[in-house]
Amino acid sequence: MVDSDRGRHRKYCKRSCRQRAYEQRTLTEGTAIPADALILSPDEVTALGDRMFALRCAAEDLATALDEGEDRDGLTALSTELVRLAKEAERLR
Template sequence: MSRRPQSCVWCGREVSDSDMGRRRRYCRQSCRQRAYEQRNAAKGTAIPEDAVVLTAAEAVDLADRSFAARCAAEDVATAIREGAAQDELSALCDEMVLLARDAERLR
């Protein structure tokens, strides 16, 4: 049985995984290191250890990607209501999937 693709908890990229052992949490060593550095920087503060801290720019970028994914979903809904052709719906859905994958990234 194959596992569902996992996203890196640091950057959101897809993590390659095997069917054996513990699931990987990071896509590469550099992401693991950045997460470690952030956890250590948060020690002794009121910030929870498992918190994800984003810069203002990263938060705006995340909101923009989420908005783009929602707009793509609305485009699909509008196209369905208007009776769009199968090829147009397929192209809109492909675009929506790409935008949704991009929106999953935290950074």
């Protein structure tokens, strides 16, 4: 399917995304779970918590290095690590 200037804009990027959305809607139908809820397994929640903790620690390390007058190379290394951890933290699957 090609996006063009005419017609409706796509709601989903690909068929598999549309299928996952359908599956979630049907699984939550008739329950108290909101339709827009994000459902994670216990392992996924633990992994996300671990990634967020690592991200916070890296941010604190960078703040400490700034307060202590760390040199440019040290700050560059810390900020590079912070960005890497932030990218990893936003991953849900």
